Amino acid sequence: MTASIPSFSGARALVTGGAGFIGSNLAIALAERGATVRVVDAMLPGYGGNLFNLEPMSGRVDVDVADIRDPEAMSRAVRDRDVVFHLAGQMDHVLSLTDPFPDIDINIKGTTVLMEALKRHNPAARVVYTGTRGEYGSADSVPVAEDAPTNPRGLHEISNLAAAKIVEMYGHVHGIKATTLRLSNIYGPRAQMRHSRYGVVNWFVRLALDGSVIPVFGDGTILRDFLYVDDCVEAILFAAGSDAALGEVLNVGGGEPTTFRKVAETLSSLTRARWEFAPFSAERKAQEPGDFYSDISKIRRLLGWSPRTPLREGLEKTIAFYRIHNAHYW
Amino acid sequence: MTASIPSFSGARALVTGGAGFIGSNLAIALAERGATVRVVDAMLPGYGGNLFNLEPMSGRVDVDVADIRDPEAMSRAVRDRDVVFHLAGQMDHVLSLTDPFPDIDINIKGTTVLMEALKRHNPAARVVYTGTRGEYGSADSVPVAEDAPTNPRGLHEISNLAAAKIVEMYGHVHGIKATTLRLSNIYGPRAQMRHSRYGVVNWFVRLALDGSVIPVFGDGTILRDFLYVDDCVEAILFAAGSDAALGEVLNVGGGEPTTFRKVAETLSSLTRARWEFAPFSAERKAQEPGDFYSDISKIRRLLGWSPRTPLREGLEKTIAFYRIHNAHYW
Numbered sequence: 001m002t003a004s005i006p007s008f009s010g011a012r013a014l015v016t017g018g019a020g021f022i023g024s025n026l027a028i029a030l031a032e033r034g035a036t037v038r039v040v041d042a043m044l045p046g047y048g049g050n051l052f053n054l055e056p057m058s059g060r061v062d063v064d065v066a067d068i069r070d071p072e073a074m075s076r077a078v079r080d081r082d083v084v085f086h087l088a089g090q091m092d093h094v095l096s097l098t099d100p101f102p103d104i105d106i107n108i109k110g111t112t113v114l115m116e117a118l119k120r121h122n123p124a125a126r127v128v129y130t131g132t133r134g135e136y137g138s139a140d141s142v143p144v145a146e147d148a149p150t151n152p153r154g155l156h157e158i159s160n161l162a163a164a165k166i167v168e169m170y171g172h173v174h175g176i177k178a179t180t181l182r183l184s185n186i187y188g189p190r191a192q193m194r195h196s197r198y199g200v201v202n203w204f205v206r207l208a209l210d211g212s213v214i215p216v217f218g219d220g221t222i223l224r225d226f227l228y229v230d231d232c233v234e235a236i237l238f239a240a241g242s243d244a245a246l247g248e249v250l251n252v253g254g255g256e257p258t259t260f261r262k263v264a265e266t267l268s269s270l271t272r273a274r275w276e277f278a279p280f281s282a283e284r285k286a287q288e289p290g291d292f293y294s295d296i297s298k299i300r301r302l303l304g305w306s307p308r309t310p311l312r313e314g315l316e317k318t319i320a321f322y323r324i325h326n327a328h329y330w
Numbered sequence: 331m332t333a334s335i336p337s338f339s340g341a342r343a344l345v346t347g348g349a350g351f352i353g354s355n356l357a358i359a360l361a362e363r364g365a366t367v368r369v370v371d372a373m374l375p376g377y378g379g380n381l382f383n384l385e386p387m388s389g390r391v392d393v394d395v396a397d398i399r400d401p402e403a404m405s406r407a408v409r410d411r412d413v414v415f416h417l418a419g420q421m422d423h424v425l426s427l428t429d430p431f432p433d434i435d436i437n438i439k440g441t442t443v444l445m446e447a448l449k450r451h452n453p454a455a456r457v458v459y460t461g462t463r464g465e466y467g468s469a470d471s472v473p474v475a476e477d478a479p480t481n482p483r484g485l486h487e488i489s490n491l492a493a494a495k496i497v498e499m500y501g502h503v504h505g506i507k508a509t510t511l512r513l514s515n516i517y518g519p520r521a522q523m524r525h526s527r528y529g530v531v532n533w534f535v536r537l538a539l540d541g542s543v544i545p546v547f548g549d550g551t552i553l554r555d556f557l558y559v560d561d562c563v564e565a566i567l568f569a570a571g572s573d574a575a576l577g578e579v580l581n582v583g584g585g586e587p588t589t590f591r592k593v594a595e596t597l598s599s600l601t602r603a604r605w606e607f608a609p610f611s612a613e614r615k616a617q618e619p620g621d622f623y624s625d626i627s628k629i630r631r632l633l634g635w636s637p638r639t640p641l642r643e644g645l646e647k648t649i650a651f652y653r654i655h656n657a658h659y660w
Binding site: 097100101104105108109116147150151153154158159161162165166172173 | 442492502503
């Protein structure tokens with residue numbers, strides 16, 4: 001059984017980080033489904049915001065260049081919204097090794113500024129926060145369900161866990177109707193592609209399209225559940241559209257454990273790119289949690305959502321997008 | 331079997347928040363055991379810092395009025411220290427209901443500033459962080475062991491959980507030798523006594539000494555494990571003095587579940603104060619986790635520490651201290 005995606009016809013939506021990778025795909029999907037979409041994005045240099053991401057919806061999405069850390073801007077942004085998707089954040093997993101403060105300032109404090117704005121100016125809005133599977137840290141056993149221990153290994157992941165707990169707290173203490181998601185490794189069109197620190201699959205795609213060799217860390221057998229961005233967006237829409245998701249923490253993952261080697265081999269077969277094994281750096285290794293894939297039975301059961309895009313098809317779509325639009329991403 | 335308290339003779343110690351309740355008791359204990367003690371305290375108005383707390387060690391403890399959020403001050407403070415006890419923090423459990431930012435700024439960012447200073451200037455130092463049993467939130471079952479889920483119910487507790495995770499992360503990623511503790515309800519001399527928001531037992535003591543009626547929330551049967559501050563200080567010293575505590579999370583609690591009614595009755599018998607039942611406020615109730623007491627078998631097993639002061643004796647000592655010194659605390 002597959003549930004149908006909720007309608008957002010006539011809904012007034014806010015997407016923070018809406019010029020970024022997942023945020024822009026979400027904003028487009030919302031506009032396509034009839035929502036009135038306001039995007040907030042700070043467009044910080046080096047971050048994921050890219051106004052070209054919203055080009056398909058040019059004139060149909062209202063873009064507010066504002067920072068989630070700005071209380072006045074957030075007070076304005078949340079007013080009159082029925083649903084708030086909070087995706088803005090510092091997304092570089094390794095930045096904290098040299099500078100831990102952007103994660104704290106943007107992800108923790110920024111989330112709190114947004115939630116305070118909702119509490120004060122729009123406490124009836126529905127909120128969805130997109131965290132990360134990194135909130136779990138290493139898996140004692142796989143697949144990892146939502147009640148597994150949370151032992152995040154890096155400051156980025158700690159900041160996501162804290163932000164999620166803060167969103168949940170505004171739910172049970174202040175009555176905000178919130179759902180928090182823990183996203184697996186998402187890949188697809190509209191991602192930041194200028195450096196390797198955002199998402200490994202998209203970086204592999206860039207290397208393949210550049211004719212570079214794809215480095216597969218370790219022995220390539222580490223398992224992840226990769227998820228195509230359109231499927232991720234559907235999960236976010238399901239979460240916002242269902243009362244069954246209220247107050248819940250939900251994994252959003254690919255459902256199918258896959259090795260990095262498999263990703264490299266599939267890309268290789270689609271582009272003729274070469275791949276090779278490469279060693280971890282010591283600090284990366286300390287943050288590397290080993291095999292990890294999410295148990296997605298809870299979101300399947302509560303919301304009827306399931307991933308629909310096999311890896312090969314997702315990679316084909318991703319390659320096709322960046323082949324055409326690489327000038328906007330490289 | 332009771333282990334003996336480690337010697338700190340000749341050790342150079344830093345205590346952040348060392349003019350506060352637990353910090354000052356710890357600083358005094360360290361100096362008594364032969365350590366050279368540097369205290370850092372921001373002396374923020376309305377917080378727990380009180381220079382009278384350190385009066386017994388006047389001239390024997392070096393007090394630096396500095397804020398843990400100040401990177402330069404922390405770089406100076408951590409240099410040449412063998413052991414760093416990190417106790418500074420925003421401690422008001424209910425402040426975040428009206429202003430969530432001090433918890434984030436002081437507890438999360440401040441902790442990170444301190445850990446960055448250690449990473450850069452003194453990575454060989456031993457670190458002990460004192461978090462709270464509030465990091466667990468409501469208990470699914472009692473007693474609560476260290477591997478229980480962490481579902482903190484208020485922003486204060488979330489900030490403590492994030493700070494603890496950050497300290498642990500500097501351990502496993504950057505090699506800092508750290509231990510994080512989760513303290514139960516601590517009471518005793520040298521606490522902030524001007525308002526009711528720091529520790530309920532000490533507040534009951536003030537009311538009893540003032541001749542006021544002690545309000546016991548709900549039906550008075552909620553269980554906690556109250557711990558006298560000298561026992562807490564011993565646990566902190568044990569944690570710093572043993573390699574068995576490295577990288578560990580350890581509960582520090584009273585070991586004996588006790589009702590609030592029992593506390594009120596004991597105080598009543600010691601002071602003739604009256605007590606009565608009182609209702610929770612709605613927001614307090616939302617943050618109230620119900621019955622909670624810690625499983626302290628891990629710290630008993632690893633370090634040989636156990637609480638030594640029965641409730642009645644601890645309350646007697648607390649009453650005796652504030653009877654003499656109330657002018658410095660009321």
